[in-house]
Amino acid sequence: MTSLRGSGAASSVSSSPVTGTVGTASSEPAAALIADRLYRFFRTGDEETLALRGVSLTVAPGETVAVVGPSGCGKSTLLGCLAGLDEPDGGTVRVGGQRLSHRPEAERARLRARRVGVMLQSRNLLPHLNVRANIELARTAGQTGPRPRSGERPSTPVGAVELLERVGLTRRAQAYASELSGGELARAGLAVALANDPDIVLADEPTGELDGDTEQHVLELLRDRAGAGAALLVVTHSPRVVAIADRIIHLHDGTVAS
Ligand SMILES: Nc1ncnc2c1ncn2[C@@H]1O[C@H](COP(=O)(O)OP(=O)(O)OP(=O)(O)O)[C@@H](O)[C@H]1O
Numbered sequence: 001m002t003s004l005r006g007s008g009a010a011s012s013v014s015s016s017p018v019t020g021t022v023g024t025a026s027s028e029p030a031a032a033l034i035a036d037r038l039y040r041f042f043r044t045g046d047e048e049t050l051a052l053r054g055v056s057l058t059v060a061p062g063e064t065v066a067v068v069g070p071s072g073c074g075k076s077t078l079l080g081c082l083a084g085l086d087e088p089d090g091g092t093v094r095v096g097g098q099r100l101s102h103r104p105e106a107e108r109a110r111l112r113a114r115r116v117g118v119m120l121q122s123r124n125l126l127p128h129l130n131v132r133a134n135i136e137l138a139r140t141a142g143q144t145g146p147r148p149r150s151g152e153r154p155s156t157p158v159g160a161v162e163l164l165e166r167v168g169l170t171r172r173a174q175a176y177a178s179e180l181s182g183g184e185l186a187r188a189g190l191a192v193a194l195a196n197d198p199d200i201v202l203a204d205e206p207t208g209e210l211d212g213d214t215e216q217h218v219l220e221l222l223r224d225r226a227g228a229g230a231a232l233l234v235v236t237h238s239p240r241v242v243a244i245a246d247r248i249i250h251l252h253d254g255t256v257a258s
Contacts (some may be wrong), residue, residue: 031058032096032231033082033200039090040077040254051077052088053254059231061199064222066242067235069251075235078251079204082233083118084108095200113141117198117225119206124189125177131188132173135160138195163191166221182209190218194225201225204235219244 040052051074059065067075080086082093084100085108093101095115100108118124125134139160164170167187172180180188186206193201201222207215215238223244226232234241242248250257 030061030097032061032063033057033059033233034094035078035082035091036094037091038078038081038088038093040074040081040086041089051254052081052091054091055251055254055256056091057249057256059200059233061229061231062226063247064226064232064234064245065247065249066245067233067249067251068237068242069257073251074254075251076204079118079120079202079233079235083116083202084112085118113138113196115196115199117193117196117201117230119186119189119193119201119203124192125185127177130174130176131169131180131191132160132164134188134192135163135195138192141196143196160195163195167191168217183211183214186210186218187214190221194221198225198230200231200233202233205237206234207236207238207241215240 035055035057038052038055039050042049042051055074055078057065067078069075077086081088081101084093084095084103088101091101092099095111098111100111103111112118125131126137129137161170164173167190169184169187169191172184172188175184177185177188186209190203190206193203203222206222207218210218219240222232222234234245236242
């Protein structure tokens, strides 16, 4: 197996796999999100897929990065590893200077709940809770325990009522996921992703099934979040999403194309 360096963006990173802390060259702003040489293998029967082959990237606070590439190139796998929902087989993920990868699942979940908002293609609503309860649960989970590093929050948390209003779902607050349209589900998923006032937002095709107006609305909410200082990484096929990105990362066959 060849170790491929990804974007090269992590070249300014000096990292300690032992402590899980990270430092950057003094002239560089500290990255909110760092992936360093991520590998991910899958085995199905006799077939082995190397979904990520040494992907490195960084996202700075307030920066919006779009990850694009053909179907099957590893975008969702990358996002899962960055979110700590999946463990890379090699390499490291750090959020806000803390190692997220290679920790017990419960620790990853705790760190994610405090710092990271995740919007998944499969949507991120618990089916037995209504929209409002889903938002409140994400807010509560994000508030348990002290923040890993104090004084870094870009803004005060937004209440469930305000979030519902922002995503245009005030009237659907009592509805369950199974009762929502595709567009409503996407907006509810975004409200859940933003409920913990995250420093980092990871979104997988956030506007995938949305009409133009709803897509625009979702993009405005994401931009607001970046404007408040959050690092945004968005997996997308949409030219409108790509258009709001500060930087585009092209994935090809599990590597960052140069
Ligand atoms: N759980 C899994 N088990 C086996 N193979 C997997 C698994 N998850 C992903 N893969 C494989 O890894 C590769 C990357 O998949 P991934 O879902 O990350 O691609 P993608 O770029 O997000 O694709 P799309 O744009 O179609 O959503 C694909 O070949 C896929 O079949």
